[in-house]
Amino acid sequence: MSTFFNLLIKELKSIIRDPKMLIAMFIVPLVMIGIMYGVMAATMQEQVKQVERESKIVAIIDLDHGQWSQRFIDYLESIGVSVKLVEGISETNTADLMEKLGVKILYIIPSNFSEALSANKTGIIEYYVLLKSLTFGEFGLGASAEELVNSFAENITRSIITREGIPKEFIEHPVNGSIRAIIGNKVFTRPEQVFMGVFMVSLIIPLVAFIMLIFIIQFAVTSMAVEKEEEMFETLLTLPVNRLTIIGVKLLVSVIIGIAYVAIYGFILIWFFTGSITIPSGATTSVNIFDILPPATAYYLGIGLIGAVIFGLLLAMVLSLFAEDVRTAQLISNYALMPLIFMFFVPMFIDISGLSYIVKTILSLIPLANIGFIPKLSILGHNELAMLAGISNIVYAAIALTLAHRIVNTEKIFTAKFFKRIKKKR
Amino acid sequence: MSEFIVETRDLVKIYPGGVKGVDGISFHVRKGEIFGLIGPNGAGKTTTLRILATILQPTSGQAYVAGYDVVREASMVRKVISYLPEDAGAYKYLTGLEFLEFIANFYARNEDEKIRIIHEGIALSGLGDRLRDKIKTYSKGMLRRLLVAKTLMIRPILAILDEPTSGLDVVNAVMVRDAIRKYVHEKGVTVLLSSHNMLEVEYLCDRVAIIHKGRIIAEGSPRQLIEEHNVENLEEVFVKLVGGGIE
Numbered sequence: 001m002s003t004f005f006n007l008l009i010k011e012l013k014s015i016i017r018d019p020k021m022l023i024a025m026f027i028v029p030l031v032m033i034g035i036m037y038g039v040m041a042a043t044m045q046e047q048v049k050q051v052e053r054e055s056k057i058v059a060i061i062d063l064d065h066g067q068w069s070q071r072f073i074d075y076l077e078s079i080g081v082s083v084k085l086v087e088g089i090s091e092t093n094t095a096d097l098m099e100k101l102g103v104k105i106l107y108i109i110p111s112n113f114s115e116a117l118s119a120n121k122t123g124i125i126e127y128y129v130l131l132k133s134l135t136f137g138e139f140g141l142g143a144s145a146e147e148l149v150n151s152f153a154e155n156i157t158r159s160i161i162t163r164e165g166i167p168k169e170f171i172e173h174p175v176n177g178s179i180r181a182i183i184g185n186k187v188f189t190r191p192e193q194v195f196m197g198v199f200m201v202s203l204i205i206p207l208v209a210f211i212m213l214i215f216i217i218q219f220a221v222t223s224m225a226v227e228k229e230e231e232m233f234e235t236l237l238t239l240p241v242n243r244l245t246i247i248g249v250k251l252l253v254s255v256i257i258g259i260a261y262v263a264i265y266g267f268i269l270i271w272f273f274t275g276s277i278t279i280p281s282g283a284t285t286s287v288n289i290f291d292i293l294p295p296a297t298a299y300y301l302g303i304g305l306i307g308a309v310i311f312g313l314l315l316a317m318v319l320s321l322f323a324e325d326v327r328t329a330q331l332i333s334n335y336a337l338m339p340l341i342f343m344f345f346v347p348m349f350i351d352i353s354g355l356s357y358i359v360k361t362i363l364s365l366i367p368l369a370n371i372g373f374i375p376k377l378s379i380l381g382h383n384e385l386a387m388l389a390g391i392s393n394i395v396y397a398a399i400a401l402t403l404a405h406r407i408v409n410t411e412k413i414f415t416a417k418f419f420k421r422i423k424k425k426r
Numbered sequence: 427m428s429e430f431i432v433e434t435r436d437l438v439k440i441y442p443g444g445v446k447g448v449d450g451i452s453f454h455v456r457k458g459e460i461f462g463l464i465g466p467n468g469a470g471k472t473t474t475l476r477i478l479a480t481i482l483q484p485t486s487g488q489a490y491v492a493g494y495d496v497v498r499e500a501s502m503v504r505k506v507i508s509y510l511p512e513d514a515g516a517y518k519y520l521t522g523l524e525f526l527e528f529i530a531n532f533y534a535r536n537e538d539e540k541i542r543i544i545h546e547g548i549a550l551s552g553l554g555d556r557l558r559d560k561i562k563t564y565s566k567g568m569l570r571r572l573l574v575a576k577t578l579m580i581r582p583i584l585a586i587l588d589e590p591t592s593g594l595d596v597v598n599a600v601m602v603r604d605a606i607r608k609y610v611h612e613k614g615v616t617v618l619l620s621s622h623n624m625l626e627v628e629y630l631c632d633r634v635a636i637i638h639k640g641r642i643i644a645e646g647s648p649r650q651l652i653e654e655h656n657v658e659n660l661e662e663v664f665v666k667l668v669g670g671g672i673e
Contacts, residue, residue, distance in 0.1 A: 003531070003532060006528060006531040006532065010517065010520065010528050013519065013520060013524070014517055014519045014520065017519035017520075017560070018519050230515045230516070230517060230518060231511075231513050231514055231515030232514070232515055232516065232517060234476075234481060234509075234511040234513075234514065235509065235510075235511060235514055237479075237480070237481050238479045238480060238481060238504055238507065238508075238509040239504065239529075239532050240501070240504045240505040240532055240533065241504075241532060242501075410483065411481065411482045411483045414476075414481050414482065415441075415442075415482070
C-alpha cells in the first residue's frame with residue numbers, strides 16, 4: 001500500500017471513529033441546521049395554511065345595502081369565502097366584535113358605496129384585520145384581505161370592459177415599457193436576469209466556496225493539532241514518508257469532508273427552499289451568465305477559486321504547525337479566518353467602475369478578495385486584470401506551498417510554537 | 427557502510443534564546459550493540475536522540491546514521507531508523523493491530539513482509555487479543571508495550587528509544603526490557619537508548635555514555651565504568667561523576 005493511501009485510510013478511520021470529530025464538526029451542525037430548516041419550513045407552511053384558513057371566513061358590516069355591496073358579498077361567497085353579515089351592532093369595540101364573530105377580517109362597506117360605483121367613482125371598502133398571535137402567518141392576513149378586495153375590483157373591471165367592448169390588454173396596460181440593459185458592449189433585454197446572473201457569479205459561487213473553505217481550514221487545522229494532542233507528531237516526523245505527503249493527505253481528507261459537508265448543507269437548503277417557498281416564475285432565470293461575461297471569465301474564476309482554496313488551506317496548515325493542541329489550533333484558525341472573511345466581503349461594497357486602472361490592478365492582486373472582483377473586471381472589459389486576479393491566487397498558493405515546504409523540511413515543523421513553552425527536558 | 431551505525435562528532439545544538447542542548451558531543455555506536463545515553467533531566471539526551479532521528483538539526487558538528495548524514499540525507503536516515511519518543515502516543519481510535527499495520531505499511535516492500543512485520547509486532551507487544559481493541563482502552567503500560575513493539579518489529583538498522591520504560595510500573599518495565607533485550611540479540615538490531623534508570627541501563631546496555639550539561643563525561647561498558655571508578659554499580663559511578671552538579 002502506498003504511504004499516501006496508508007495515511008489517507010488512517011485519517012478517515014480516525015475521523016469516522018472519533019466521536020468528538022464526528023459529533024462536534026459534522027453531526028451536530030447538520031442536525032441543528034436540519035432542525036432549524038425543518039422547523040422554519042414547517043412553521044412557514046403551517047402559517048401559510050393558517051392565513052388561507054382564516055381568510056376564508058370574513059365578517060361584513062353592510063351600511064350600503066345597495067346592488068354593488070350585495071355583489072361584493074355574492075362575489076366572496078362565489079369564490080368560497082364564508083361571509084358573516086353583521087346586523088344591528090351591539091358591540092362598540094371592533095376587536096370584541098371580531099372576537100365574538102370568530103373572524104379575523106372585517107369589511108365595512110360605507111353607505112355611499114353603490115352610489116359611487118354607479119357614478120363611475122371609486123368605491124371604498126374599509127377593512128380591519130385582527131392580529132392576536134403576531135406570527136409571520138398572521139401578518140399575511142392583511143395581504144389576504146386586500147387581495148379579496150382587489151380581486152373583486154378586477155372582477156368589476158372585467159365586467160365593464162366586456163360590456164364596453166374594449167380590449168382587456170389595453171385597459172390593463174395602456175402603456176408598456178421595453179427595457180434594455182447595456183453591460184460592456186452587450187445589450188440585454190432582461191436586466192433583472194443579468195443582475196441575478198452576476199449576483200450568482202460574483203457572490204453565491206464565491207460564497208459557497210468560501211463557506212466550504214472556512215470549514216475545510218478549521219478541519220485541517222484541527223486534524224494537524226490532533227497529531228500533537230495524541231502525541232504522534234514526533235513519531236510521524238521520523239517515518240520514511242515525505243512530510244508534504246502527510247500535509248497533503250490531511251488537506252485531501254479535509255477537502256473531501258468539506259465537499260460532503262457543503263453537498264449535504266446544499267441538499268438541506270434546496271429541500272428547504274423548494275419545500276416551503278414558492279418562487280414566482282418571473283424570478284427564475286434562464287440566462288447563462290457566461291453568455292453575459294466574456295468566455296474566458298469562467299476560466300479566470302475557476303483558476304482564481306482553485307488558487308484561493310489552495311492558498312487558504314496551505315496558510316491554515318502552516319499556521320496549524322504552531323498549534324500545540326486542538327484548542328490553540330481553533331484559536332489560530334479563527335485569527336486566520338477573520339481577515340479572510342473581511343477580505344472576502346470587501347468586493348461586494350466597492351464600485352470599481354470609477355477607479356483608476358492602477359487601483360483596479362491593486363484590487364485584482366488582493367488574495368481571496370480578488371475572486372469577487374473577477375466578474376466585475378470582466379464585465380468592465382478588463383479581461384487582463386481578471387486573468388491577473390485568477391493567476392495571482394495560484395502564485396500566492398505557490399508561495400504558501402514554498403513556505404510550507406521550507407517549514408516542514410526543517411526542525412521548525414517541530415519547534416515552532418504559537419505560545420512559548422518552557423522545555424522541561426532536553 | 428562504516429563499522430559504526432551511529433557516529434557523532436562535536437555535535438552542538440543551541441536552541442533559539444541561546445540555551446545549549448548539547449555542547450560538543452562525540453560518540454559512536456557499533457552494529458548490534460545496545461548503547462545507552464544516561465544523565466539527569468536536561469543533560470541533552472533527548473536533544474541528541476532527536477538530532478539522530480532527524481527531528482532537530484544540529485547547530486554544528488556532524489552526525490551519521492548507517493553512514494547517512496542526518497541533515498543532508500535525512501530521508502535516507504528515516505528509512506533505516508525507528509524512533510520511540512519518550513512522550514509518544516498512538517492513534518487512540520485505531521485498534522492495536524491496525525496501528526501495527528499502519529506502521530508496517532511504511533516499511534514493508536510486499537504483502538508477505540508486511541505480514542511478517544505485523545506478526546513480530548504482535549509477539550513483541552505481548553498484548554494478545556487486546557490488540558483487537560481500540561488503543562484508547564489501553565493502560566499506560568499496554569500502550570508503551572505496543573509502541574516498543576512498533577519500534578522494533580520493522581527490524582530497523584537503528585532503534586532509537588527515548589526512556590523506553592518511563593512512567594511504567596515494575597511489571598510492565600520488566601516486560602518491556604525483556605522484549606528489547608531478547609529481540610535485539612535475536613535479530614541483531616542496533617539500539618541507542620536514553621534513560622535515567624541506572625539499573626535498567628546496566629541490565630540492557632553493552633556500552634553507555636554519561637552525559638551531563640550537554641557533554642559526555644564518561645563512556646564505556648557498565649562493568650568497565652564500575653571498575654574504573656571503584657564503585658558497586660552504575661548509579662554510584664553516576665553520582666561520583668556528577669556529584670552535586672545536578673541542577
